[in-house]
Amino acid sequence: MSAASARPVALVTGSSRGIGLAVAEALAREGFAVAVNGPADDAELAAAVERIAAHGVPVAAAPFDVAAVAGHAAALDAVEQALGPLTTLVNNAGVGVLKRGDMLDVSEESWDRCFAVNAKAMFFLSQAFARRLLARSRAPLFHSIVNVTSSNAVAVAEQRAEYCASKAAAAMVSKTLAVRLGRENIAVYDVQPGLIATEMTAPVIAAYRERAAQGLTLFPRVGEPDEVGTLVASLATGRLPYTTGLSIPADAGMLVPRF
Numbered sequence: 517m518s519a520a521s522a523r524p525v526a527l528v529t530g531s532s533r534g535i536g537l538a539v540a541e542a543l544a545r546e547g548f549a550v551a552v553n554g555p556a557d558d559a560e561l562a563a564a565v566e567r568i569a570a571h572g573v574p575v576a577a578a579p580f581d582v583a584a585v586a587g588h589a590a591a592l593d594a595v596e597q598a599l600g601p602l603t604t605l606v607n608n609a610g611v612g613v614l615k616r617g618d619m620l621d622v623s624e625e626s627w628d629r630c631f632a633v634n635a636k637a638m639f640f641l642s643q644a645f646a647r648r649l650l651a652r653s654r655a656p657l658f659h660s661i662v663n664v665t666s667s668n669a670v671a672v673a674e675q676r677a678e679y680c681a682s683k684a685a686a687a688m689v690s691k692t693l694a695v696r697l698g699r700e701n702i703a704v705y706d707v708q709p710g711l712i713a714t715e716m717t718a719p720v721i722a723a724y725r726e727r728a729a730q731g732l733t734l735f736p737r738v739g740e741p742d743e744v745g746t747l748v749a750s751l752a753t754g755r756l757p758y759t760t761g762l763s764i765p766a767d768a769g770m771l772v773p774r775f
């Protein structure tokens with residue numbers, strides 16, 4: 517594929533494992549060139565790069581800490597140097613709380629960490645991404661930002677107050693981006709996963725599986741990273757035409773109001 521035939525290029529933050537890695541794979545299956553990100557240039561990132569490369573698409577390792585805002589421009593430069601002009605940003609990197617428990621005991625450190633990675637990084641990386649898109653001609657490729665927030669953007673988990681607050685902020689970042697970038701024909705989506713089996717949820721997955729089986733989710737099971745990956749790739753390829761600013765629960769109907 518020549519540069520002129522313009523292959524879409526995606527940066528997926530936090531794609532060294534979990535949902536981000538599944539998103540990177542789903543995008544590779546769609547023919548995207550993919551920049552794989554984690555905070556460190558380590559064996560996990562190298563393994564993820566190898567896994568994406570097996571799909572036969574261009575791939576680059578993009579090790580950087582998304583919370584280090586001053587490094588964003590250089591990180592995007594490096595990705596574009598390796599893969600060409602970016603079309604797609606998936607803000608997926610996220611962290612949980614340092615300690616589950618009563619919100620009356622939440623530490624400032626855990627609050628700041630949740631907000632730095634889950635909300636602030638998404639805002640400023642999107643800003644850096646949008647600035648470079650606006651500075652060049654973009655047609656005819658589809659351009660988008662897909663943010664991975666959480667069911668906790670809208671539903672309280674009492675033991676993880678600071679995570680919920682950071683995800684609610686991230687969901688609003690998504691909406692504000694959609695408003696600003698609509699006139700530029702850049703679509704912005706907010707994907708809100710529910711209970712997905714990854715390392716992040718490993719300590720509680722047995723309890724989640726039980727609650728899902730008992731009806732917490734309408735499909736009586738937890739989700740797999742690939743399911744979120746396929747959803748994100750559908751959005752990033754423009755398969756929901758004439759849409760932007762959507763918050764899409766990937767939660768098997770967990771938050772459908774019932775009584």
Ligand SMILES: NC(=O)c1ccc[n+]([C@@H]2O[C@H](COP(=O)([O-])OP(=O)(O)OC[C@H]3O[C@@H](n4cnc5c(N)ncnc54)[C@H](OP(=O)(O)O)[C@@H]3O)[C@@H](O)[C@H]2O)c1
Pocket residue numbers: 529530531532533534535536553554555556560580581582583608609610611612633664665666667708709710711712713714715716717
């Ligand atoms: N799993 C769920 O049920 C669920 C539900 C709702 C929302 N989510 C959200 O979905 C996203 C992915 O979650 P997951 O379950 O796949 O989590 P995960 O298995 O813990 O993976 C998180 C990924 O983000 C990376 N990361 C963390 N901090 C980073 C930083 N500062 N800079 C760059 N990369 C960073 C991690 O890299 P390292 O491996 O090097 O740490 C890892 O690749 C998160 O935003 C999470 O909040 C997950």
